[in-house]
Amino acid sequence: MLREFYHAYIDCLNRQAWDELGRFVADDARHNGRPFGLAGYCSMLIKDFEVIPDLRFVIDRLACEPPLIAARLMFNCSPKGSFLGLKVDGRRISFTENVFYEIKDGRIADVFSVIDKAAIEAQVASE
Amino acid sequence: MLREFYHAYIDCLNRQAWDELGRFVADDARHNGRPFGLAGYCSMLIKDFEVIPDLRFVIDRLACEPPLIAARLMFNCSPKGSFLGLKVDGRRISFTENVFYEIKDGRIADVFSVIDKAAIEAQVASE
Numbered sequence: 001m002l003r004e005f006y007h008a009y010i011d012c013l014n015r016q017a018w019d020e021l022g023r024f025v026a027d028d029a030r031h032n033g034r035p036f037g038l039a040g041y042c043s044m045l046i047k048d049f050e051v052i053p054d055l056r057f058v059i060d061r062l063a064c065e066p067p068l069i070a071a072r073l074m075f076n077c078s079p080k081g082s083f084l085g086l087k088v089d090g091r092r093i094s095f096t097e098n099v100f101y102e103i104k105d106g107r108i109a110d111v112f113s114v115i116d117k118a119a120i121e122a123q124v125a126s127e
Numbered sequence: 128m129l130r131e132f133y134h135a136y137i138d139c140l141n142r143q144a145w146d147e148l149g150r151f152v153a154d155d156a157r158h159n160g161r162p163f164g165l166a167g168y169c170s171m172l173i174k175d176f177e178v179i180p181d182l183r184f185v186i187d188r189l190a191c192e193p194p195l196i197a198a199r200l201m202f203n204c205s206p207k208g209s210f211l212g213l214k215v216d217g218r219r220i221s222f223t224e225n226v227f228y229e230i231k232d233g234r235i236a237d238v239f240s241v242i243d244k245a246a247i248e249a250q251v252a253s254e
Contacts (some may be wrong), residue, residue, distance in 0.1 A: 005162070021157050061239065063192040063195040063196070063197040064190065065189075065191050065192055068190040068197075070225075079135060080246065097241070098197075098241040099225065100187075110132045110187065114225040115241070115245075118212075
């Protein structure tokens with residue numbers, strides 16, 4: 001069930017269906033310790049798509065054990081300008097994100113995400 | 128069962144019981160795409176403890192769904208010299224690692240790890 005929930009959540013992100021985000025994200029959700037709430041969480045995602053117009057979330061691996069969802073996400077995209085403090089400037093880069101979600105009352109309450117910044121550094125440095 | 132396996136693996140690392148590592152790691156194990164094998168995997172860990180004498184693996188979160196183990200590890204330690212290309216020079220730092228393990232025939236066959244380098248950068252820059 002967490003697996004279906006997560007696939008539907010990722011589909012919601014990829015469709016940028018922000019009016020549906022509240023089905024998946026709790027009103028008082030936290031992201032890497034920041035008390036974003038649903039509104040702040042939504043703003044973060046809208047900003048991500050602004051900086052990365054070709055952003056697409058792809059699930060590489062998924063391990064679900066209530067109340068946790070752990071996902072390895074793969075990205076292949078072209079951020080404009082700076083991304084994570086690195087001057088990517090529209091170059092196409094590939095990187096992964098390993099992320100844990102804590103589910104509470106059927107929605108994402110807490111997110112603990114790590115993006116592979118070292119992989120992006122290596123790609124930006126090699127050009 | 129994966130949960131017990133993983134706790135025993137982490138205990139093996141913290142005891143630096145390298146003669147027991149083969150109970151947990153496959154002979155042809157890969158780490159972030161590198162075909163290390165058990166010997167290379169062991170060398171990596173021995174080197175980690177050389178660079179970080181007070182290294183200790185602490186499980187913060189754990190999601191097990193066969194054949195995957197997903198762990199969020201927390202570190203609070205003092206790497207000597209450079210660590211991930213950052214001049215830590217013995218300062219005490221805290222960071223996390225989100226890591227997936229693929230289990231095959233009862234042992235770790237593949238590891239996909241991401242360390243929160245940005246968090247370390249922020250701590251090194253702030254001093």
